[in-house]
Amino acid sequence: AQTVTQSQPEMSVQEAETVTLSCTYDTSESDYYLFWYKQPPSRQMILVIRQEAYKQQNATENRFSVNFQKAAKSFSLKISDSQLGDAAMYFCAYRIRTSGSARQLTFGSGTQLTVLP
Amino acid sequence: DVKVTQSSRYLVKRTGEKVFLECVQDMDHENMFWYRQDPGLGLRLIYFSYDVKMKEKGDIPEGYSVSREKKERFSLILESASTNQTSMYLCASSNSRYWAINEKLFFGSGTQLSVL
Numbered sequence: 003a004q005t006v007t008q009s010q011p012e013m014s015v016q017e018a019e020t021v022t023l024s025c026t027y028d029t030s031e032s033d034y035y036l037f038w039y040k041q042p043p044s045r046q047m048i049l050v051i052r053q054e055a056y057k058q059q060n061a062t063e064n065r066f067s068v069n070f071q072k073a074a075k076s077f078s079l080k081i082s083d084s085q086l087g088d089a090a091m092y093f094c095a096y097r098i099r100t101s102g103s104a105r106q107l108t109f110g111s112g113t114q115l116t117v118l119p
Numbered sequence: 120d121v122k123v124t125q126s127s128r129y130l131v132k133r134t135g136e137k138v139f140l141e142c143v144q145d146m147d148h149e150n151m152f153w154y155r156q157d158p159g160l161g162l163r164l165i166y167f168s169y170d171v172k173m174k175e176k177g178d179i180p181e182g183y184s185v186s187r188e189k190k191e192r193f194s195l196i197l198e199s200a201s202t203n204q205t206s207m208y209l210c211a212s213s214n215s216r217y218w219a220i221n222e223k224l225f226f227g228s229g230t231q232l233s234v235l
Contacts, residue, residue, distance in 0.1 A: 047226035
C-alpha cells in the first residue's frame with residue numbers, strides 16, 4: 003500500500019521569506035502523480051501544484067516550486083516570498099498513474115503553515 | 120468556476136441518530152467523493168461515485184453508506200451515528216472517470232460533524 007508522510011505538523015515563516023515543506027512517500031510503482039493541496043481557514047481545498055513522476059523537471063507555479071527526488075521518494079514544496087495569504091494547512095498527495103480508480107489518491111497528514119508579519 | 124456545496128458547515132447530532140450529509144456540484148461532473156479529515160491523519164476516502172447510482176468503497180467505508188440518485192448530488196449517510204464519527208467531512212468532484220494529470224478535485228468547504 004502507498005503511504006504519504008509529512009513529518010512537520012507545524013511550520014512558521016516570516017513574511018517575504020522562503021519556507022520548504024517536506025513530504026516523503028512509499029510506493030513500489032514507477033509511474034505516478036504527486037500533488038500539493040492547500041486548505042486555508044475557509045476549509046476550501048485548493049490544488050497548488052502537481053508533478054508527474056516520469057518528468058525530471060521540477061514543477062513550478064509562480065512562487066511555488068517543488069523539489070522532486072524520485073530515488074529518495076521525496077517531494078518537498080518551496081514557497082518563496084511568503085505572503086500572509088499563504089497561511090494554511092498543506093497536504094501532500096499521491097496517485098498512481100495507470101489506475102483508473104480514483105481511490106488511489108492518498109493524502110499525507112498535513113503541515114500547518116503560519117506566516118508571521 | 121466549479122462550485123461544490125455542502126449543505127451544512129457545522130452539525131451536532133446524538134449517538135444513534137441517522138445523519139445525512141448532502142453535497143451538490145454544479146458542473147456536471149461524473150466523479151464525486153466523500154473524505155473524512157482528522158487531525159494527524161489527513162484525508163481518508165470513505166466512498167466515491169463515478170456515475171449515477173454507481174458507488175465504490177474507499178479506505179474507511181465502515182459505518183457509512185452513500186446515495187447518488189442524480190448526477191449533481193452525492194449524499195453521505197451515517198446509519199447510526201457514533202462518537203468516533205465526529206470529524207470534518209469533505210465532499211469533492213472531478214469531471215472524468217479516468218483521471219489524467221490535468222484532472223483536479225474541486226472541494227466543498229466541509230461539514231464539521233460532532234456526535235454527542
